Amino acid sequence: MKTLNNLKTKNVPNWCPGCGDFGIWTAFKQAADKEGWDNSNTVITAGIGCHGHINNFVALSSFEGLHGRALPVASGIKIANPRLKVFVFTGDGDALSEGGNHFIHTARRNHDLTVILHDNAIYGLTTGQTSPRSPKGFISKSTPQGSFEEPLNPLALAITAGATFVARAYSGDIDYLADLMIEADKHKGFAFIDVLQPCVTFNSMYSHFFYQENTYQIEADFDATNKQAAFDKSLEWDLKKIPVGVFYNVDKPTYEEQIVQIDKVKVEKRDIASLYTKYS
Amino acid sequence: MKTLNNLKTKNVPNWCPGCGDFGIWTAFKQAADKEGWDNSNTVITAGIGCHGHINNFVALSSFEGLHGRALPVASGIKIANPRLKVFVFTGDGDALSEGGNHFIHTARRNHDLTVILHDNAIYGLTTGQTSPRSPKGFISKSTPQGSFEEPLNPLALAITAGATFVARAYSGDIDYLADLMIEADKHKGFAFIDVLQPCVTFNSMYSHFFYQENTYQIEADFDATNKQAAFDKSLEWDLKKIPVGVFYNVDKPTYEEQIVQIDKVKVEKRDIASLYTKYS
Amino acid sequence: MKPAFTFKIGGEAGFGIMAAGTTFAKVAMRSGYYVFDYSEYPSLIRGGHNVMQISVADEPVNSQYQTTNFLIALNQQTLDLHKNELIEGAGVLYDADQNIKVADIPDGVDIYAIPFTQVVKQAGGSYVMRNSVALAAALALLGANMQHLKDLIAEEFAGKEELIKINHEVCEAGAAFALEKYKSKNILSQKQNVVKQILVTGNDATALGAIAGGMTFTSIYPMTPTSNILHILAPFQEKFNFVYKQPEDEISAINMAIGASFAGARAMVATSGGGFCLMSEGYGLAGMTEIPIVIIEGMRGAPATGLPTWTEQGDLRFVLHAHQGEFPRIVLAAGNVEDAFNLALRAFNLADKYQTPVLILVDKYVCESHMSVVPFEYEDFKIDRGNFSVDKIVDYKRYEQSDTGVSTRTIPGISNYIIANSDEHDVFGFSDESSENRITQMNKRMKKLATCEETDMQEPKVFGSRDADISFISWGSNKGPILEALKSLPNANYLHLEWLNPFPSEFIGDFLKKAKRAINIECNYSGQMAGYIAEKTGFRFEEKNNFLKFDGRPFYPEEIVKLINNENTK
Amino acid sequence: MKPAFTFKIGGEAGFGIMAAGTTFAKVAMRSGYYVFDYSEYPSLIRGGHNVMQISVADEPVNSQYQTTNFLIALNQQTLDLHKNELIEGAGVLYDADQNIKVADIPDGVDIYAIPFTQVVKQAGGSYVMRNSVALAAALALLGANMQHLKDLIAEEFAGKEELIKINHEVCEAGAAFALEKYKSKNILSQKQNVVKQILVTGNDATALGAIAGGMTFTSIYPMTPTSNILHILAPFQEKFNFVYKQPEDEISAINMAIGASFAGARAMVATSGGGFCLMSEGYGLAGMTEIPIVIIEGMRGAPATGLPTWTEQGDLRFVLHAHQGEFPRIVLAAGNVEDAFNLALRAFNLADKYQTPVLILVDKYVCESHMSVVPFEYEDFKIDRGNFSVDKIVDYKRYEQSDTGVSTRTIPGISNYIIANSDEHDVFGFSDESSENRITQMNKRMKKLATCEETDMQEPKVFGSRDADISFISWGSNKGPILEALKSLPNANYLHLEWLNPFPSEFIGDFLKKAKRAINIECNYSGQMAGYIAEKTGFRFEEKNNFLKFDGRPFYPEEIVKLINNENTK
Ligand SMILES: Cc1ncc(C[n+]2csc(CCOP(=O)(O)OP(=O)(O)O)c2C)c(N)n1
Ligand SMILES: Cc1ncc(C[n+]2csc(CCOP(=O)(O)OP(=O)(O)O)c2C)c(N)n1
Ligand code: SF4
Numbered sequence A, B: 001m002k003t004l005n006n007l008k009t010k011n012v013p014n015w016c017p018g019c020g021d022f023g024i025w026t027a028f029k030q031a032a033d034k035e036g037w038d039n040s041n042t043v044i045t046a047g048i049g050c051h052g053h054i055n056n057f058v059a060l061s062s063f064e065g066l067h068g069r070a071l072p073v074a075s076g077i078k079i080a081n082p083r084l085k086v087f088v089f090t091g092d093g094d095a096l097s098e099g100g101n102h103f104i105h106t107a108r109r110n111h112d113l114t115v116i117l118h119d120n121a122i123y124g125l126t127t128g129q130t131s132p133r134s135p136k137g138f139i140s141k142s143t144p145q146g147s148f149e150e151p152l153n154p155l156a157l158a159i160t161a162g163a164t165f166v167a168r169a170y171s172g173d174i175d176y177l178a179d180l181m182i183e184a185d186k187h188k189g190f191a192f193i194d195v196l197q198p199c200v201t202f203n204s205m206y207s208h209f210f211y212q213e214n215t216y217q218i219e220a221d222f223d224a225t226n227k228q229a230a231f232d233k234s235l236e237w238d239l240k241k242i243p244v245g246v247f248y249n250v251d252k253p254t255y256e257e258q259i260v261q262i263d264k265v266k267v268e269k270r271d272i273a274s275l276y277t278k279y280s
Numbered sequence C, D: 001m002k003p004a005f006t007f008k009i010g011g012e013a014g015f016g017i018m019a020a021g022t023t024f025a026k027v028a029m030r031s032g033y034y035v036f037d038y039s040e041y042p043s044l045i046r047g048g049h050n051v052m053q054i055s056v057a058d059e060p061v062n063s064q065y066q067t068t069n070f071l072i073a074l075n076q077q078t079l080d081l082h083k084n085e086l087i088e089g090a091g092v093l094y095d096a097d098q099n100i101k102v103a104d105i106p107d108g109v110d111i112y113a114i115p116f117t118q119v120v121k122q123a124g125g126s127y128v129m130r131n132s133v134a135l136a137a138a139l140a141l142l143g144a145n146m147q148h149l150k151d152l153i154a155e156e157f158a159g160k161e162e163l164i165k166i167n168h169e170v171c172e173a174g175a176a177f178a179l180e181k182y183k184s185k186n187i188l189s190q191k192q193n194v195v196k197q198i199l200v201t202g203n204d205a206t207a208l209g210a211i212a213g214g215m216t217f218t219s220i221y222p223m224t225p226t227s228n229i230l231h232i233l234a235p236f237q238e239k240f241n242f243v244y245k246q247p248e249d250e251i252s253a254i255n256m257a258i259g260a261s262f263a264g265a266r267a268m269v270a271t272s273g274g275g276f277c278l279m280s281e282g283y284g285l286a287g288m289t290e291i292p293i294v295i296i297e298g299m300r301g302a303p304a305t306g307l308p309t310w311t312e313q314g315d316l317r318f319v320l321h322a323h324q325g326e327f328p329r330i331v332l333a334a335g336n337v338e339d340a341f342n343l344a345l346r347a348f349n350l351a352d353k354y355q356t357p358v359l360i361l362v363d364k365y366v367c368e369s370h371m372s373v374v375p376f377e378y379e380d381f382k383i384d385r386g387n388f389s390v391d392k393i394v395d396y397k398r399y400e401q402s403d404t405g406v407s408t409r410t411i412p413g414i415s416n417y418i419i420a421n422s423d424e425h426d427v428f429g430f431s432d433e434s435s436e437n438r439i440t441q442m443n444k445r446m447k448k449l450a451t452c453e454e455t456d457m458q459e460p461k462v463f464g465s466r467d468a469d470i471s472f473i474s475w476g477s478n479k480g481p482i483l484e485a486l487k488s489l490p491n492a493n494y495l496h497l498e499w500l501n502p503f504p505s506e507f508i509g510d511f512l513k514k515a516k517r518a519i520n521i522e523c524n525y526s527g528q529m530a531g532y533i534a535e536k537t538g539f540r541f542e543e544k545n546n547f548l549k550f551d552g553r554p555f556y557p558e559e560i561v562k563l564i565n566n567e568n569t570k
């Protein structure tokens, strides 16, 4: 089993000091350590953005592809080898803007993936433009007059589209986030964690302080198997009233357990003679 | 004002006899006739699919672009000339599969469009493949073993994403559909009508008979201003229990009324000297 | 003399024209003939004009012809559109129950009036069986072995005895009516020695090649002219143990395929130009991350939605240059169904060997035209996964330098640490923007193309004699019409280009330099191959030697022959 | 002798290197010098090495240089990486408060040790003002007019008197400390005659050109190196009455722009190669529906995510051939900020005139490098919307034939019936798949390119004497380094290509035929322009005459000079 230490790579994380991505990184390594996620059983995919740099800092096999396309790559990996744990690290620009179509369709198919959204409500890597998570009125380089658009609600969207595990955590709450990651991994199907991740450089609105002040843990008796209740809960977003926890958690067949099982490396020449009748 | 007759073009509709698209076409012409939608005030955009052929059969200025891209073209038109009524005719493959990303983002921005989904739960023009609206287990050329995927719920998706008017009708109920189109047009903001449109050639499951038997009109006292209620209602889909009517209807500022108003044709050479200070 | 007998059936879209045509072709094939068919139809489910032409010959036949020897007209429009194709001695069969005007059929053409509906009714059949009457009557008049038609019906309706019986009766009635009223000709008579053949389209051949070649994953978003590949593959997933996935769009298609390939699968996608636009970002991603994938790109009339059900060869330059910057891409073009099978079969080995995308260009003409061929032979073919290891490798370097440019590939999940990174990366896969690393990795990747050129690239084939007066040069599906034209042009030969990248520039340059007169033939507006040859070899075609066509129709052998003969008599 | 003084400042990303460098450049410009700057930084928000070099000269200066005359090292890494660029008589200024090793600075270089933090503290400033100390010290040591620095600070913090005061004090302290300890040189002294100049990047110039040229709609999804265009434009929407829309992706960007243009707006998009992949389907849609749009394509290291913050010219062939089939596209490339302004300004007229996409190729080097130029002159420029009518037209035919290929365009909403259709269409816009119609419409569309070639295409410019021994030929941002190299190569001239499609083949062919020795210079792997020239003119560059670079760095004038000189002495 890998230890926290040997998940390190030769690269030192170069996120801005204080960036919420450090919390996600630490939580993931902690969970990996606890659960024994290593190169015998795990692969990660990442989008393009500050979040995507994570693949340079975790010594697990990884695929950092194109902006917005981490999900289809992950689905392809999982179909080819369902025994792999597949983690997807994506950003709000990556998953909800450029890759919005994949987000809803990957959820609806219930691919057995764990998807971690670095939700900083900003385009970090391109130096600060409004994202689909930025609130109405948000001022940034791309909306100097304030954004005119309602943000997307990634939890409601995931629930609506067909995700079977939907949760939220704040990136600073490392132990809880690590536990959620473990739970999401154990869940069979599309497991989605919206991580409230402060971008200390380009989004002063959603700071660590803001999330520390305004989040609360979902009630212990909340029924996470009820879609309507989950949807209602996901609409809550107000001062002191941002719920974190598991919103939705139901059992459904995963995409991978329904389809033909191919062997990841067994590639054989095939005899097609039996098909000729049709063409004769 | 145009009459039903002079909205005709030189082309005779060539949908399959019995196709639900005839109903949509007729309802639209009826509404146009009643409301005076003509080339002085209206433009239509269409996707690629059987549905998209409609632009050849209605004598209104039209843009039939690429598969999946009717919505961004429509948004561009509306931004450039907010006085135009813009109708979007799209298919379930067009709007929910190829164009799924535009669907959620156009809804969330509340562009002032009327979007008519020819929802036949199939890819018609490409001769019958499973669509994101086809039910689980659906057998088609692309899923001969039955589809493994849960369908998308376009109403729930529209409500979640931020549409402000969300309704459903059966294409055979022409008068009602025409009335809905008029109401949707009058609505300020993203107005979406999911039209249950039988494809008599490739989808025998959702026939005219099926919809005639299984739809019911939403209760008169239903509160369409309540998002949660609308969402709950949109989840209903069962034998004898497919609601039609207005699910959601709220007032919010449209995208176009918030942004800078450009004049559609006023293009002027501009003096940039005032900007030089910044660069000096 | 035209080296084939050409049969045509036309009518309104949605009335089973293609099915009837294919049945005719199979009867001819089972009777010992070679056949080729070509169909035209609009981008509509119903309405519009559908037509299918079948060339039948004693020797292998490679294309359609402009003239028609026998026409079945299911409606007036068919007659109007095609009557002038009828040549001396031809026959035309039409529905006498309709008010069809036959007044201006050319002289010397036999006219067969058969009341389709009446015959069907009398035989106790239903309206939808009218095509069977027409087909049976035509076959009878051509002296065909009617047992083949009966067999085909029995195979189609296998298990439904009632349907078989009534269809057989309808056919018999049609044949009887025709023979009673008209004299039969001895044209399609049963041959003694029947070579076993199959009747396949380019799409069939591609799908079969992919199955034979060991494909384990494919994601295809439907798009004419390659949608049929998915229709052919989807039912056989369990039988052959592969996954077909219908994705939400083409972007997802190629990224899923890349993911699957990264995890060890043999992956393929198929699309047309519009979908390929959306794949173009993933195309280069595969190049950069060195992931093998096979891409089938089926060209059609363009730009934009264009002429969705018509043919063109306008995407040559696009696929050669799609995506920002440069990466090694192997680009091949299929000339006919046999090529389509062989290229699809072998593309997976090439992709694995060079760990990069292999793209096969086809077009509507080759994708959807049937040709009869002897069953595909690939005994010598072996799966070659290239430098691929499932061993545990310590200090593994995914992008290590090597003489060939190829490094050892492994897969996740077997304790190797493998990094794929779309950023420029070092030998491990970590992002590295230094000048030295950039140069090393670019050279490494591009080296693969040079290796492929030396090791795997095939010389183009020359058909016909080496020292001809006229040398045609072309690529893709023009192969068919050109080979047919050669039958009438003994002084011409043909250089067929299959490898487009890497490109056999030297061979081509030599050939062209030696050619007495070289003529470039292409189905696109500007002569893209002519430009490519000029760039690569320095040889420039004079304008009069560029035969171009861009109206969505393939070349006809007669057009090629006429162009040459007219010039010669000037 | 190097015709410029080169100043460099380097340190860790996120520490205001670019801001300090730009301030230095402005001081020089306001003192009457010409400046050019070039910066390098990784694709990270923090960490990694940032560096900016400013060339200062008495004459217009067009590029960076390999050698450095004055270096500010904010950290050890900067010294290590750049010390060898320092030439005899150069100076290096570093932070004496850090434990920086200066041991192996080359001989003959003046070393200035300034304790940044200490000076800041003593002046009562805060840690973030350390760059001000460095800058003030450097400017003082170079004999600059310190008032410019003070003015720039006052402008930056306008309205915040406290901040201005303390920054001024910090600067004064920095200058005083330096002058006390070291001797000042007379290098950046104030000139008497100061020509009014502005300091702009290619992105600035493009944005300004678009504003001046009447753009009314733009949708840009952020992507290096063109994101700054949106940052520049967004704040001025109300002032100049246009809309900037941030779309969900690049597909939406181009389709929105097409919709806006259809409705009458002047529309633009901007992206880089990866985003352009996603736009490539819309590119041809605009071509097919004959909708004017302007596309800015900013190249960077590729393929895939590649080298996002580095330069390359690898997308030439891609933009020339992107999209299935063929349609008329006008492709231009900007050589420097003045060209960027002029091309953006005029692109809208071209797009409207030919009712088709106009694409401007830029690259990271021109997009993000500042150059000082006299304010843009465009008095003679007039808006030309081409054949555009807002009258009511009876029996309107959107795609009517004409001699030029251009037909009358109108807009929806004014009672005209106008149909845009991505299918092949007839004169009205209705779908039409007939052969005759197809040929007519293809010829009509492509005719526009021929018209443009005759009417609007500009001859390429030759810099330097017509009969030189060496003729450089290149395109895009290489213009800068080549023009600088010419200053040291009196026997060389330079043919700069701005129009890439239509392409001035005849002019270029003539020029190359006459050239004693023609050398192609490009920042890409395979020499795409060389290939294009071979295709279009028949002229083929020998391998030794292809100067190619593909490591993400632009050419340096010294490299070009050295290549020539080394060869001459061989
Ligand atoms: C096709 C494409 N378009 C645009 C970009 C430029 N780009 C890189 S990262 C990014 C957005 C990043 O935002 P997000 O996904 O929220 O990640 P963050 O940096 O905030 O973690 C963009 C637009 C790209 N790489 N590819
Ligand atoms: C980029 C692209 N991919 C694929 C296609 C092929 N195509 C044409 S219509 C269509 C689907 C039509 O389905 P839908 O939108 O539901 O329309 P319907 O025919 O059912 O009305 C597809 C896949 C295309 N034209 N463009
Ligand atoms: S820019 Fe924001 S998201 Fe990116 S590393 Fe810095 S703090 Fe984190």
Ligand code: SF4
Pocket: B014, B015, B016, B018, B019, B020, B021, B050, B051, B120, B124, B125, B198, B199, B200, B201, B202, C045, C046
């Ligand atoms: S295929 Fe279906 S959707 Fe298309 S025209 Fe026919 S019935 Fe209508």
Ligand SMILES: [Mg+2]
Pocket: A049, A091, A092, A093, A118, A119, A120, A121, A122, A123, A124, A131
């Ligand atoms: Mg983000």
Ligand SMILES: [Mg+2]
Pocket: B049, B091, B092, B093, B118, B119, B120, B121, B122, B123, B124, B131
């Ligand atoms: Mg549909």
